[in-house]
Amino acid sequence: MFLEDLFLLGVRVVKDQEVKILSNIQVSERYWHMVVDASGLASDVEPGQFFYIDCGQENESFLRRPFSVYRINQDDQTLEFLYLTKGLGTQALTKLKQGETVRSFGPLGQGFSLQEDAQKILLLARGVGIATLAALAQEASKKGVQCAAILSARSHNDLLAAEMLQGFGAEVHKVTEEDGTSDVENVRDIIEDITARHNIDAAYTCGSRRLSRLLQDITSKKDIPAEIALEEHMGCAMGVCYACVCDVVEDDEIRTVRVCLEGPVFPLQKVMMQP
């Protein structure tokens, strides 16, 4: 069965609802952090899944914006998002205040798969890609799976999730343009070093095409299962409009699949990375 046929079968309840904002604060020059009340959600949320959020239609932000869950807190039934302010939508989102509600549709899409018997996993994040991988690190920590993470960013200022990952017991490597350490070859060396020292059961990446190609190359050579969380501009976020597509190779055939429904997480080897 192909990726694209898979998800019409399972009827999972997805709700579009107003969720209460518990906090929404700026955490660095370009990053914001929002916590919402998730007690009304219809289904469990998995790392890698996302919500389609109405950032406020003032400021001409007409369409919604997709954001993955950054942390899933089952105990106090909250969800966290980490977002980079970029254009109209994310700027409008910063205007929302604690106590207000935000219209949010989800959880959507397919999350990461974390094998029961995994011992050690590798995370490779660029920029705000960490927002997507952090929830996986959180789950890994909960399941006792060890984590090595490489975080790449423009500047130290943008590496704010590093401490959280360290809090989960992860081995964290930071590379930045600021330090001149973020070039692909240096990252390759770090990955080679990690894979030499540890038996990596699975690798995950988000946020950079360049780094994804690198990881595709390394993991295919070493035969490490790997997944990638993709981003594409969305219309419906529910699989009907075919705005958010990417090409995957399955059974030697190129198939154009939807990031919002069959993704955003895909087997890294299947994804045709555009140059």
Add this chain to the structure above:
Amino acid sequence: MFLEDLFLLGVRVVKDQEVKILSNIQVSERYWHMVVDASGLASDVEPGQFFYIDCGQENESFLRRPFSVYRINQDDQTLEFLYLTKGLGTQALTKLKQGETVRSFGPLGQGFSLQEDAQKILLLARGVGIATLAALAQEASKKGVQCAAILSARSHNDLLAAEMLQGFGAEVHKVTEEDGTSDVENVRDIIEDITARHNIDAAYTCGSRRLSRLLQDITSKKDIPAEIALEEHMGCAMGVCYACVCDVVEDDEIRTVRVCLEGPVFPLQKVMMQP
């Protein structure tokens, strides 16, 4: 010289600026009251003049909205507006909070004329039309001119300016649908009674076509100078787009003039009241 040529001559400074909101509160079921800091205004404001206010472009309120000044407080340099919530614009305006600013263009248009030697004037207001006449009552009170006012409204709830007028020493007559007293014939009787008891030097009206026709009829018979403040949908509010026109008769000719520039106040006898 015709009305429409008059106002190209005088160069008055008009500014479009952010003014600070000192308060913006609901005063009855359908009415709100807003006070703004007027210390930065370039010119004095006259009763009957208006401001073109950006109610917030969210909520699809794309164009600005015209509002006359309700009270002009020279001592503490504030301006007051009284507005009826109606559609997108006025609803958006209610969202603005104390301490925020509102973009406001004005003062615009031609105000009421109040002769130096006037002793007693008559005000005839329907609904929120009182918002426009109130500033005139305030000025009359300041100049020692006596005021008789007839306020017509749907319900008592909508007659909120009555007390303010009484505070200015005005003789106030209230008529409402609620009481079944607002029909034209009853208003005619009240006006006839007032003009029988007093020597009325000038009459002013705003807010109702029906009542304006009535006043036009009475004042022309009795040869009392009268003025009316008109309302029309606006585009530019500065006399360039010709959206806000009405027909006036001057020298036996029908002329189509602009409410925003040659008005909103016009000699009542000149205005061709549509049926």
Add this chain to the structure above:
Amino acid sequence: MSTLEQKSANQGCHLRVNIGGLELKNPIMPASGAFGESMEKVLDFNHLGAVLPKSITKYPRKGNDTPRVCEVPAGMINSIGIQSKGLQYYLKNIVPYYQQYDTPLIASISADSVEEFVEMADILGNNPGVDALELNISCPNLKGDGLAFGMDADVTYELTKKVRGITDVPLFNKLTPNVTRIQDIALASEEGGADALTVVNTFLAMSINVHTWKPELGNVMGGISGPGVKPIIVRMIYQVYQASKLPIIGCGGVMNGEDAIEMMLAGASAVQVGTASFIKPAAMLDVLEEIKSYMQQYGINDIYDIIGKVHFNQYEEG
């Protein structure tokens, strides 16, 4: 205006409409391309007037390069390019899937030639699972500067007549707004034998990123939809209503019940909802509820008391 007077008691709204022989339980249906099976998670398709999946092409199509959508003030531009799994998949999977619902299925057809339209209409129109055909003669996403069959009255007439010859199923022509006189295309459709008109598809549009100097869409141009263009469409519905006797399905920028009522006042007998479902997944049901409240508020019992009832004081066009 007596229809607007509050009537004493509201004995339930009659929402049924007949669109060129197709009976709908209510006038709300999706716009093609903004609806599909996976929406079953968010709304019950039995509540819709009709279901209308994305336009189908004869052969599988890959569609255009990404980005395929971009946002503009009060709207969006799309250049999906009709990604499609082809007619065989549609017959095998899509048509049977919708059989489970008690809602008529309108199949939207897109084709590269008149012959292909006829061929597909033959197959789909004679399939018992298909209740009506919408001919997408207006998709502006194809290469060749956004040209579409529906831009030419003669081509529209030919195409419609040939398709009409091959099937008896209700035939809806989806018109393009990118024309000088939409009335001409409406009349060509009517003369060719169409049973109803969908007014309209998207306007050809383009957006450029001023920081990268590149078009926002991979395909350079696309079709603009959403509330920003609705006033142009209301005008077109009104013009088509004046010119043609065919029932009209209004489409473009309907975000709420009042937008739908506005189109019906202008002359639409039914209304499609597209982009609004992206902003609010269950928008179609909200629109329907708002129409019901509106009818209740004004004491209107039958939706037909609204259709085409825009009211003039003076000016009537010739």
Add this chain to the structure above:
Amino acid sequence: MSTLEQKSANQGCHLRVNIGGLELKNPIMPASGAFGESMEKVLDFNHLGAVLPKSITKYPRKGNDTPRVCEVPAGMINSIGIQSKGLQYYLKNIVPYYQQYDTPLIASISADSVEEFVEMADILGNNPGVDALELNISCPNLKGDGLAFGMDADVTYELTKKVRGITDVPLFNKLTPNVTRIQDIALASEEGGADALTVVNTFLAMSINVHTWKPELGNVMGGISGPGVKPIIVRMIYQVYQASKLPIIGCGGVMNGEDAIEMMLAGASAVQVGTASFIKPAAMLDVLEEIKSYMQQYGINDIYDIIGKVHFNQYEEG
């Protein structure tokens, strides 16, 4: 894209543009109908690229019934109906008034027949106070279902050629967007002898009040302007730029500097600002300042390095 690279030092922006023989100190000018003498109170006309008063008709015109404007999402509809004091008043008052400014005057002409266009162009084009003519062949407000000269290529050609024969002043044709192929009208204008093209006038539109069941405008239909329709206009500018050699004046929905840059990237050499002045009276000066900042930010010295420079990866239209 080297033009986007930050250049070392910015030695001031060159904003001069030449529009079909008319030299402008910068590319920003008002759109006809959204500008007039009384705006002198809010901005200095010497800062504009050109002044362009409301279209003038031969005889005084009363204009349409009120309401003449209504608001729609991201835009407005107007049906002023070209209220006008007639050509005599214009020659006696308007033209002399603008002589006090060091800014070229473009006179917009509206007429009911080709002959009237020629007659007015003769008088205005040969008046030393008038620096260029804009032929409003596109006003959709006239009775008769919004028809305009600019909807027909042959009529456009005839009209332009006749006007060209009577005057040497730079001649700008203001096109209508209400056509199937704007390129055809552009080419007809070029062949007829126009020196530049204003792209475009308003789209014919209509809005109905769902509570009164009446059209929002006294005239039923009007022209929609504002940012909601800008993406359609950017597409048209791009199409006209590909099809015709004439300089283009972009017009429609420009609210800020980036909107103006977007139109220039698509191919416009100058840009008109209309509705934005209603939202912000000094919008034109803001747009100009924002263009300057943009050029500074990206180290662009000459505005000509932006015009028509939209950049493609793959698709080039034929």
